[in-house]
Amino acid sequence: FLFILALVKNRMAEYDSSVATLKQAAQMCDSSDAQLRVDIHDWLAQAYERKQDYKAAVSELDIALQKDPSHASSLITRGLVHIQL
Numbered sequence: 001f002l003f004i005l006a007l008v009k010n011r012m013a014e015y016d017s018s019v020a021t022l023k024q025a026a027q028m029c030d031s032s033d034a035q036l037r038v039d040i041h042d043w044l045a046q047a048y049e050r051k052q053d054y055k056a057a058v059s060e061l062d063i064a065l066q067k068d069p070s071h072a073s074s075l076i077t078r079g080l081v082h083i084q085l
Contacts, residue, residue, distance in 0.1 A: 002028065003036065006043060015047045022047065038068045045077050049084075057081045 002025035009018035041064035048057035064074040
């Protein structure tokens, strides 16, 4: 539930709230659900990118791509962040 709530907040441009909710979701996420963890880090990166906090976005993308090097959304977000740097 927290993950979906964070996505809604991200879409509504409530990035600080989205980040807080995603961090809470990451803490509650079952360690066996690797794909959900990748998605959470990807959405954190997207929220940070939209806040223009590129350093935090890169950090989250590094985690996501370390767990899944072919995660398409993370690769796209990484490209968007690098354009801004």
